[in-house]
Amino acid sequence: MPVSPAYRPDPQYMALGAEFADPVGVPAFPQSVIRFRNDRCAAAVCLETLTDEEWRAAFARFEPLPGNQPERLAMRYHGHQFGVYNPDLGDGRGFLFAQVREAGTNRLLDLGTKGSGRTPWSRTADGRLTLKGGVREVLATEMLEALGVPTSKSFSLVETGEELMRPDEPSPTRSAVLTRLSWSHIRFGTFQRHAYLDRPDLITALIDHVVALYYPDLLPVEGEARAPALLAAVAARTARLLARWMAAGFVHGVLNTDNMNINGESFDYGPYRFLPRNSPGFVAAYFDEAGRYAFGRQPDAVFWNLKQLAGTFRKVSPDEPLVEALNGFVTLYEDELRLAILGRLGLAPRDHDADFALVNAAFAALAEGGEALRWEPFFFDWFGGLASEGRALAGPRAALYGQPAFLDFRGKLAGYQADRPERLAHPYFQASEPEELLYDEIEAIWGAIAGHADDWGPFQAKVARIAGAREAYDLRGDLSGQA
Numbered sequence: 001m002p003v004s005p006a007y008r009p010d011p012q013y014m015a016l017g018a019e020f021a022d023p024v025g026v027p028a029f030p031q032s033v034i035r036f037r038n039d040r041c042a043a044a045v046c047l048e049t050l051t052d053e054e055w056r057a058a059f060a061r062f063e064p065l066p067g068n069q070p071e072r073l074a075m076r077y078h079g080h081q082f083g084v085y086n087p088d089l090g091d092g093r094g095f096l097f098a099q100v101r102e103a104g105t106n107r108l109l110d111l112g113t114k115g116s117g118r119t120p121w122s123r124t125a126d127g128r129l130t131l132k133g134g135v136r137e138v139l140a141t142e143m144l145e146a147l148g149v150p151t152s153k154s155f156s157l158v159e160t161g162e163e164l165m166r167p168d169e170p171s172p173t174r175s176a177v178l179t180r181l182s183w184s185h186i187r188f189g190t191f192q193r194h195a196y197l198d199r200p201d202l203i204t205a206l207i208d209h210v211v212a213l214y215y216p217d218l219l220p221v222e223g224e225a226r227a228p229a230l231l232a233a234v235a236a237r238t239a240r241l242l243a244r245w246m247a248a249g250f251v252h253g254v255l256n257t258d259n260m261n262i263n264g265e266s267f268d269y270g271p272y273r274f275l276p277r278n279s280p281g282f283v284a285a286y287f288d289e290a291g292r293y294a295f296g297r298q299p300d301a302v303f304w305n306l307k308q309l310a311g312t313f314r315k316v317s318p319d320e321p322l323v324e325a326l327n328g329f330v331t332l333y334e335d336e337l338r339l340a341i342l343g344r345l346g347l348a349p350r351d352h353d354a355d356f357a358l359v360n361a362a363f364a365a366l367a368e369g370g371e372a373l374r375w376e377p378f379f380f381d382w383f384g385g386l387a388s389e390g391r392a393l394a395g396p397r398a399a400l401y402g403q404p405a406f407l408d409f410r411g412k413l414a415g416y417q418a419d420r421p422e423r424l425a426h427p428y429f430q431a432s433e434p435e436e437l438l439y440d441e442i443e444a445i446w447g448a449i450a451g452h453a454d455d456w457g458p459f460q461a462k463v464a465r466i467a468g469a470r471e472a473y474d475l476r477g478d479l480s481g482q483a
Helices: 039-044 052-059 131-146 188-196 200-214 223-248 295-313 319-327 329-344 352-372 375-381 385-393 404-415 421-425 439-450 457-473
Strands: 021-024 033-037 072-075 079-081 084-086 096-101 108-114 153-164 173-182
Touching: 033 052, 033 131, 039 153, 052 153, 079 188, 131 153, 131 173, 131 439, 131 457, 188 200, 188 295, 200 223, 200 295, 223 295, 223 319, 223 329, 295 319, 295 329, 319 329, 329 352, 352 375, 352 404, 375 385, 385 404, 385 421, 439 457
Parallel strands: none
Antiparallel strands: 021 072, 033 153, 072 096, 079 084, 096 108, 108 173, 153 173
16 A cells, blocks of 8 residues: 555554454445545645545555554453443454554554444444444544644544444444544553553553653653652643533543543543533433533543542552642643633633633633523634624624623733734634534434435535634644643
């Protein structure tokens, strides 16, 4: 398969050995129709020159990429699911396909699958992905990236021509295989598996692997000090991710320990939702009856997951430095939330106290708006602070912005300058409404595809409009997860 000379394969995970993954095959799908091809991300790993047939060979038949993994690897891990430990997990409908270096940053990125068939960890499931699930994940990753959330990227979506039976949606339904580009698929649960099996040697090997590839600044830290140093670094990246979720009004839905990776990058979107309005008790998953992963409880859930990761490190580290590493999380999160809200408002930070006062005023205003104020339009209207006051007060929510909580918020904007005010000239900010990704719109997009017309127009138009929002916000410095 011919690839760009700049393409840089670097398959590292397989060097960890047989305790970390299982080689798997891939089914011969009845068809392979490319429904989404992310050439922007393909260019980042120098695969944009592939023809459509070469793309199908790589991302439908999963023929090995040149110089990359000779085998597809279903990764082994355990995890807590809704607080209950499950030792029977692992890649049940996916595998690690390849690892490549990102142009420019030199980051090691994974190409991993979802819906690519049964593995030793499938249990009773069929290992497949519904086409609707693939469409939803593409939309989620595109929107989250536009809003500055560190996220995996939907790299490829191929319809595979099988009819799937599902108990929670009309069946039979169409099938797909998704390939995601991610900054590692190593999860908290990857460590949990080896702790469960009482293998401190494998925990140490995994810590060393993660430090060498993803936290090279920690290489000088050796011996027992390395695990708590890594935990503190993972906690910092995770705090940033959590803050970006909260600022985006995003509810992941299934914050299990196997759905959190060691780089603070969001991935694996099932029953996610974006908030229609401010609602701390809002849940994304219909089966989350106790609200464990409700919007306002995500900080508690994430911290709980970090404590489970710390528990695995007790096999190779004393307790005290691990506790110290965790103790910094709340402060880290609060500061990241301050920066995330300022970023959503397009404002340059001032000082700690003033920034927090503005953040608190923003949340008070959202609460005051109640049912009349949607989450995303609030940040859209006031992007740039008082530089957008005229636009906000001439828009469809002008009456709301005269209420007491909004007057306090507007007053606190007075000391702030727009960060990169030239962004306000983008056509995106000349519209009266922003791009949102609410449940009803996703259902409508899928309805057009599922209907007799097989109409992909609304999906393609939505992806294009989200790209426009991404361009307008121009958050590229943050999107890689490195800032």
